[in-house]
Amino acid sequence: MTEADIIPTICNLLGPYNPEHKPLNADTDIPAELNIDSVGVLDFIMEVEDHFDIEIPMNVVSETRTVGDLARYVATQKNRV
């Protein structure tokens, strides 16, 4: 699974957090551009964790701002043996 495969899924999962339907891509800064508060970001991350069946500790969340950052983290977790 590559980052490129993961990005569209992340954009889909962001749907409920993007009521204004802003265009999303790898560079979208999730909390800033979508104006999601701290708790909202954590709720969204839970959806990503469950969709990919991986763990994304809260400590990682503060360092993952863009869709691309998150896709990269998901890819490393999915591709671990």
Next chain:
Amino acid sequence: MVDLLEKHRGIADRFQRMLDMGVNALGVTNDQMISPTRAIVGNREIILAGTNNYMGITFEPSVIAAGQKALAEFGTGTTGSRIANGSFAMHKELEKSLAKFLGLKHCIVFTTGYQANLGMLSGLAGPKDTIYLDADSHSSIYDGCTLSGAKLVRFRHNDAADLDKRMARDDNTEGGKLVVLEGIYSMLGDRAPLADFVALKKKHDFQLLVDDAHSFGVLGPHGRGLGDEAGLEDGVDFVIGTFSKSVGAIGGFGAGNHPLFETLRYAMRPYMFTASSSPASIATSLAALEVLAKEPERRQRLWDNSKRLFDGFRALGLETGTDVVSPVVAVKMPDELTTIAKWNALFEAGVYVNMAVPPGTPNRLCLLRCSVSAAHTPEEIDRIITIFKDVVAA
């Protein structure tokens, strides 16, 4: 230059929008306190239904006398931390008395409940450990978790199966695991299903902590909190509580039976590097605890009042935060502007409740949050219901 405060512009705008509606729900000034349930604001008498004064104990004569005596005999403050300046005998007496009340071996008192969470969570868990916290946890739990440096995993609210799944995903075999729950959740008033979480101990290795901030003195046959109510005190390794609610004072505590518990005093920065509670705070907490132990009927009155308010709201068709009776009765609102407007109308009609909006609430909910007191009269509860009928349900 980057202006440091510029990042708070959004908050300022949001606050201004509320002020523009002629409301400052976050800045009410009680000019005079008449009783645990009544205050004078400006020139009006208001019924207080958002104080967390669950036992209505703040004007108890014996408690006030104890505070006055301590103030006269021990002075206004301790002027330092217990590690640096030593303890007053009362600090130790309060810890002993609380441990006895809880049926636990050890208890450490903190200056506030917020600091109890910072201290206990950062003292128990370190960078190699993992803390599993309920998604709806209070901010003091989140902050304590951050201070610990532990790996932080959030599980779905009150969902032991979700915790099970997240624990199974974890591959950290090196460190310890701490699960953090609350007795009564502060915003919606629901309780953790303790039995489900304790049962998970058979499957996964972890220690369990319950923050009984809203349930100490309130839940269980002895008022010890969630473990007492569920008959599962042995399954709870650590209890946290505050004196700012049912005890009617200020301060917090952590308690447990662990043989190394006392060592935490030398490992918790929020205990070591802040001044200890003032003599009056300690003495009033101690005296209030005695009243709570001696007068279990207060707990009964609290539950009777809670049921009266809950049933009254339900009969009005209001949507409450939880389906079970709780001393926290939160009414769900459709959006922030409606919440502000309704809060204002309630206040104008003579009742104070808490306005709770995101991110301080779970699931982006907007709430008019009431907390019930044993000191409310049935007439006051009925008056609150009538005002909600006219203002919110209409």
